[in-house]
Every structure is written in structure tokens, then in C-alpha cells.
Amino acid sequence: MKAGSSLLLGSLSAALIAFALTSPRVVAADKVDPxxxxxxxxxFFFQKFPDVKHEDFVNGPYSMNEDMKRQWQEKEEFPPYEFALDAGKEMFSTPFKNGKTYADCFPNGGVGIRQNYPYFDTKEGKVVTLELALNRCREANGEAPYxxxxxxxxxxxxxxxxxSRGKPMDIKIPDDxxxxxxxxxxxxxxxxxxxxxxxxxxxCHVQSPGQRIRAEILAPALGILxxxxxxxxxxxxxxTTTRRLMxxxxQTRAVPLEPQADEYRDVEYFLSxxxxxxxxxGPGARP
Amino acid sequence: MKRSFPLVMLLALSFAPAARAANEADYKAAYAAAETASKEAAGMRNQWTTTVSTLAAAKKAGDGGDFDRAVAAAKEAEALAKASIVQATSEKDAWKAMEIR
Structure with a gap:
């Protein structure tokens, strides 16, 4: 009987020690550590592609393929997004019907702030993307959202x-x-x-960047936004980013979520x- | 007797029922089952485009009175929806296997 009790006590102690040793690791593994x-x-990407300059990952497939990169560099002399850029500049400075402009809605008048989006709004308790902030600005000024x-x-x-070109992405995760x-x-x-x-x-963007999917060369996930x-x-x-996600x-035969769904906002937060x-x-040009 | 045997077989085969054609009730039951599974997948935020298009094809065939085709499409849509439910369920944990750590 005594021997049995000792054995039981011993087993219990061993189990408790084992639990005490392993449980902190479990907690650590589950802890969110951005x-x-x-x-x-x-x-992962720096080691997978040691020859790619770190700042070059933001150029997507062009960082993965020299031929494509040369073609793109030539195209950049007359970039296809130039019309959108001009239109955007004009829209940005054109006052709303109430006389205010987008500049009134953003820090620093909306100039050079792209690298801070998306951000986490502690009042709302949700991620706010640049696209969402722009439409909220429009609605706050009596304009229909785009x-x-x-x-x-x-x-x-x-x-x-x-x-914001050239400014480093600078996304904050508040202590919340x-x-x-x-x-x-x-x-x-x-x-x-x-x-x-x-x-x-x-x-596509972690397991296969640089590989072809049909005629496309897949971009790395790092810096994709x-x-x-x-x-x-x-x-x-x-x-837009929304269009890209949808x-x-x-393309994977999944029904896209609604624009600016929480999932899209959160994945933009993660990737940024x-x-x-x-x-x-940005703005970028892709095949 | 020996001569009449093939004749009896021929008669028996000619009266044997062929695979029964689907009727409207079959279609409605199959469509309802597919629609239920499809709604469950959508509720899990994991609807497949092929489920939606196959369900639409079932409805189109059913509205046109082609119940054989409608039932077949509805069953396919149900199978697709159920596969998407399995995917969403297993991915609740399986995604971690792909994570960069």
C-alpha cells in the first residue's frame, strides 16, 4: 500500500513538473507578438532571396526577374499610372461643396502620410485603411463615398x-x-x-514568389502593399488594395467579401x- | 418452353422501368438541401464561386422544367458547399502549419 502511494505520488509529482516545464512554452507560442x-x-524573404536588395521587395515581381525589371524600368519613364496620378492630385485639391478639402481630414494635410496607413483606431476598436479614411472624409463633408x-x-x-514615395512603412500596433x-x-x-x-x-506569395502562375510571375508577400x-x-x-484582395x-474561386470587410482591413494591417x-x-505598375 | 424463354425475357426487359426521370418535387428537395449547405458556407465566410454558379444553373434548369439537369446541378452545388464547409472547419487550425515563424 505504501509502495503504491509512493508510486502514485511520484507519478503525480513528475506530471506536475512536466506540466510546469511545458506550459510556459505553450503560453509563449500562443502569445501574439507582432x-x-x-x-x-x-x-524568411531575405534568406530565400539573398540577392534581392531589401528595399527592392516592394517592386513585386520585378524584384524576382531581371528581364521583367528592365522592361518595367523603361516603362517607368512614361508610367501608365500617370493619368491617375494627375487626376488624383486635382481631386485632392478640389474643395468639396462645403469648401473643405481632403487635406482637412488628415494629419499633415494628407501629404506624405501613406506609410502610416492602415492604423488601428482605438476609439472605434478597428483598423482604418487609407481608402476607408478617404471615404469617411467625403461623407463627413457631405459627399457620396467612392x-x-x-x-x-x-x-x-x-x-x-x-x-510618400521612399518613406519607410511605419505601422503602429498600440498596446490594446x-x-x-x-x-x-x-x-x-x-x-x-x-x-x-x-x-x-x-x-502564392510566400511559397511561390518568383514562380510563374500561367503567364504571371508571382510577387513576394513582403512589401506587396x-x-x-x-x-x-x-x-x-x-x-485599389480592395480590388487586389477581391x-x-x-482567382482562387472564393466569393470575395464586401469591400472593407473586417477581414480585408485586418489582413492589410498585418501585411503592412x-x-x-x-x-x-506606390503607385505601382504591374503586368 | 425453350422457344418462349427469349420472348419472355424480351417482354420483361421492355417493361422494366428505366431510371426514373426527376420531377419537380425531387428538384425542390435537392435545391433546398443545396441552398441550406450554401448558406452555411456563406455564414462561415467561405463561399465558393462554383457553388453559387452551380446553384444558379440548378435554378435555371428547374425554372425551365428540366428537372433531371436541375437535380444533378443541385446535388453538385450541395457537394461543393459541403466541401467548402469542410475546408473552413479544418482551416481553423490548419492555417498555422503555413505560418512563417
């Missing part, structure tokens, strides 16, 4: 991105559990497989944060 995630994310996928929004964001949750939700969305083709964002909005030859026009969904330090290169 800084560690960003470091691991960037290191479509999130059409030319006007792309022109406005093209101009705002242009005023809701902000951490938004980051984590964005990460989950990025890695989750969806659609009949069973693809996640990462299937730094170039937004983009002129896409495939679209024969400009496209198109990615439908992990690209912190890389320069804004």
Missing part, C-alpha cells in the same frame, strides 16, 4: 502614395488587445486556404506591419 512575426517574416474598386479611389490613393487581435486575425486570413482551388494568400495602388495591364486600369479571392521599414513605392 514584432517577432515581422522579424521572422522579413528574414466605390472602393474604381478609378476615383485609386487616383486619390495614387496621389497620396506618391507624396483589440489591435493585437486585429493583427492576429489578419495573419490568420493571410494563411487560411480558401476557394475551390484551396489556396491561401501565402500559397507598399506599391498600392497599382496600374495593372491585365485590368487596363488602376486598382480579385485574389475570385510586417513590411515596416521598407519604402513606399
Amino acid at each position: 514584432a517577432a512575426d515581422a522579424k521572422a517574416f522579413q528574414n 466605390s472602393y474598386v474604381k478609378d476615383e479611389m485609386a487616383s486619390l490613393t495614387a496621389y497620396m502614395a506618391y507624396t 488587445p483589440r489591435a493585437l487581435e486585429a493583427f492576429e486575425n489578419g495573419k490568420r486570413y493571410f494563411y487560411t486556404r480558401r476557394g475551390q482551388l484551396n489556396f491561401s494568400c501565402a500559397s 507598399n506599391a498600392m495602388p497599382i496600374y495593372r495591364s491585365e485590368w487596363s486600369g488602376m486598382g 480579385t485574389c479571392n475570385s 506591419y510586417v513590411a515596416n521599414g521598407l519604402p513606399i513605392s
